[in-house]
């Protein structure tokens with residue numbers, strides 16, 4: 001009998017401990033990735049014409065990666081402006097975050113067009129472009145279906161934001177329709193996920 | 200029984216005699232993040248009608264639907280038929296679904312926080328003119344959560 005009580009006490013204690021310090025992933029409200037994938041390695045061209053190595057440039061930071069196109073009034077501006085608004089309200093988080101927009105419409109998303117577009121949201125946002133082949137490679141590396149750019153049907157692209165924590169892993173994604181309150185909750189959690197706790 | 204049937208008949212007659220109402224437009228907002236493009240979202244309800252055209256300022260909008268393919272890619276497709284609403288099912292234009300895409304806007308003429316003249320042209324109800332707020336895209340989803 002005492003042994004049994006003991007076991008109950010232990011269970012309660014464990015439960016209390018898990019409530020007091022839930023895992024960072026457990027506090028995320030976005031769509032959590034069951035098996036986190038490592039940050040892809042790809043090189044594209046940024047809006048100043050420089051080569052941009054995604055993995056190297058975002059190392060140790062929270063990287064929010066989004067494949068979109070500038071001629072998109074419905075999904076892309078909502079995603080980008082939500083992130084911009086949250087980072088405006090959280091300068092400490094913004095200091096450790098890199099937002100990377102890849103313009104998949106190689107026909108019209110030139111570095112100049114992308115820069116002007118991103119400046120409407122946040123001039124710190126990084127804009128990338130490349131040849132059709134480079135863009136496709138980057139999307140495959142990031143695990144999204146490569147965009148289809150068609151003269152007749154327009155641009156079909158993956159509409160979700162991929163978040164890589166400072167530990168270099170993709171723990172969570174933000175599909176279209178994600179509320180700003182979800183990002184407000186998650187971004188401060190993500191910037192703390194440096195991987196130190198697992199070493 | 201006869202009484203009940205008569206009562207139903209009277210009710211039906213009354214319903215049939217209610218004059219046509221123009222659709223009621225609720226939660227309309229023009230999502231504008233700069234440049235020359237914007238997307239108009241709204242809910243139209245309470246009527247049987249088809250929406251032929253929407254004019255934002257001077258610019259005629261296009262009816263688009265955002266669709267998602269089996270792999271998760273989203274794309275905008277123009278509607279081939281005028282969108283319809285009935286008294287039973289409202290017409291919902293919302294981010295990620297239907298939107299009125301407006302191109303060719305002059306960025307100097309409006310910005311978030313202002314209102315813009317929008318004309319809805321209905322097949323039965325004719326023209327309906329409204330003043331609609333311009334919102335930042337971060338508020339396009341509507342509601343308190345942003």
Ligand SMILES: [Cu+2]
Pocket residue numbers: 073074263275298299300
């Ligand atoms: Cu559109």
